[in-house]
Amino acid sequence: MRRKGLASMAVHTASTSADPSGTTDSRVDLGPAAALSCRECGERIPLGPHFACTACFGPLEIAYELPDGDPEGLRKRIEAGPNNIWRYAELLPVPAGVADTPNLNPGFTKLVRAENLARELGVTGELHIKDDSGNPTHSFKDRVVAIAVQAARAFGFTTLSCSSTGNLAGAVGAAAARAGLRSCVFIPHDLEQGKVVMAAVYGGELVGIEGNYDDVNRFCSELIGDPIGENWGFVNVNLRPYYAEGSKTLAYEICEQLGWRLPDQLVVPIASGSQLTKIDKGLRELIALGLVEDRPYKIFGAQAEGCSPVSQAYKNGHDVVRPVRPSTIAKSLAIGNPADGPYVLDIARRTGGAVEDVNDEQVVDAIKLLARTEGIFAETAGGVTVGVTRKLIESGALDPTLTTVVLNTGDGLKTLDAVAPTSQATAIIRPNLDSFREAGLA
Template sequence: MAVETVAAHTESSVDLGPAAALSCRECGERFALGPIFACASCFGPLEVAYDLPSGSSDELKKRIEAGPNNIWRYAPLLPVPADVADKPNLNPGFTKLVKADNLARELGVTGGLYVKDDSGNPTHSFKDRVVAIAVEAARAFGFTTLSCSSTGNLAGAVGAAASRAGLRSCVFIPHDLEQGKVVMAAVYGGELVGIEGNYDDVNRFCSELIGDPLGEGWGFVNVNLRPYYGEGSKTLAYEICEQLGWQLPDQIVIPIASGSQLTKIDKGLQELIKLGLVEDKPYKIFGAQAEGCSPVSTAFKAGHDVVRPQKPNTIAKSLAIGNPADGPYVLDIARRTGGAVEDVNDEQVVDAIKLLARTEGIFAETAGGVTVGVTKKLIDAGLLDPALTTVVLNTGDGLKTLDAVADTSQATATIRPSLDAFRAAGLATS
């Protein structure tokens, strides 16, 4: 089945595989592939438009299944050159889709509950996916420095990917980030710069740097490379459907920071439908936020189309983006699919982290606690159907956010090295 998505008049000299142009999400104007992120006519955000593969869906499916066990198996659907798998890269993706039967029993889910566990990526978060795509764009456009504004996970992913690709890295983070994420970003040897303020302050600074001669030759993965970077999240949709036997999930719960991940997962699902790789059927997308930074959830529940910025105050720092760029698009998708956007407080986040660890042996970072906590809340409210197949995303490793659970996760007892002491502590149960 051929899918033609781009008019032939737009030309580009760079090789990014099936990527044919950049298209404005607001007015539809197209631009040649390049390091730009906003429409020159209406200032709307740009995204990659494709000439997707022609031929039968069965042939494409076989080609994908014969590919490497990472995101490059989906290279025909991504803005990357055909030989991407041969280049130095971290090769993220194809992480586990865990059938979470124990968690399902706790939550009363009967239709099948799965956790897409992206903590298994090279730097232990889903950010490796998006950065891998951005690296290929940086190479294509001749950038020598890879950079980003980050709430933590992205900083580490950029540092690692740049080292592997032989690029310089310089990343910017809020000054009060969790220490684990600071270490995991700094260890790769690039520059790590703390900015006084929150993530939105960091992002504004990076936008200024791009327009200054100081930023010449710099590829900011989530600014001037953002259209390409965002496409990496589509691979989550591809993998989930392939791992479900080329089936769409009925419901999927996705954490919201900027909102890009949720919008691109929806885009990926739609592409699979158009290509005939999955059977078209209704699915619902649910967004998950922390109560202390819930601008999209607040707008959804109020019935608003405008997302009003908030000042973040939550332990879920990886989701602490008070002015999410893709917030309005998240609202559209949640409403179009019949889903919802909900939030949980910090105590519920911690409880959910421990629940997932106790039931499935998966130690999630705070963002994973948000998705599990919101899943429980949605079920209790009757908004998520427990009789349907549901996928919940865990986007990072709990070792990155140890402080969140440290106070409530301590040794059960400290005893002398004797059996009598063990019995006296009440631990010798049958």
């Protein structure tokens, strides 16, 4: 059954997979990254700008040679490292000197102990928000793009590119500017003005495509196969295996910020599902390396009802994720055909978690709940995870007596429209005390 889900993903991506032979350099320096390996058949190929297995079209991921034997030494080196994701350079596909190269240095964002929110939700255990709105362009995308930049450099790419509907465009534009790479980002031509401005301000090429996001993706695949795209690194296509690893740093940081301790439960948003699978990978690595105790944890996936193919498959007991046409205010999660959906189902079931969804009204309520309890203004994706957390507590799926970490992956300033209708002035008054008293606020 699972293979079907993957086959549908392969249709999406494999058609443009270049033949690795001839474009690969096995001596490329990406630190502990040793090879690319297929998540389906296990085939290994040398490191290169490839994303689909030549044997079975399965997705490729990074295989590592990680440090072993001295967890205490590794922990000390991490703790002595910079206050960004490069403190974990020994566990990432990046060269050892990465922290000295010009980049945006994302990560090590706040893990906020959310006691006010816990009270409202009836959580008696520890509740934490991992708040990635503190990243340089205010979303978790800075993490993944920073890793992709290193891969782009290693493979000699001179243009950094992506297809995007928002957060990623800004993250790529900013990272390329700082790294001294050319950037050329593709978006649907009718995006909201705010997102267009954010993507354009970093000075790279910004190309609007007359079509929807699927059309943009298809065009990018065509471009990679064309000589024009020869020196182009598409962070979420031909650099995807590297890019995706950036999400592991969320797992590393959460555990380190908890005092080198696994949380009992994590609530993670699902777009393509990549982030959730890499958080699981990161947690398993920390256990294997001896940096945290080996004990169970549960991963819960969160979707918006209007784009909930993984949640629907989970609830129906399916291994296959049936694509949907998204219709939700949580646009950064609106991927109707999530490539990593089957893996997410595996992880939720293996760890004893679940996948749940909330409707747009619940998303808005959750954004406002988080804002008024903890002073964190989350993007709609954060409304999804907080809303799902509440729903999971009510259903009993999530244990409110344990340690739980909920991810906020973006910033409310980027999705103002979601809360605008219900976030307005309490009162409009004339500038005098009588008018103030009349408003009933004294």
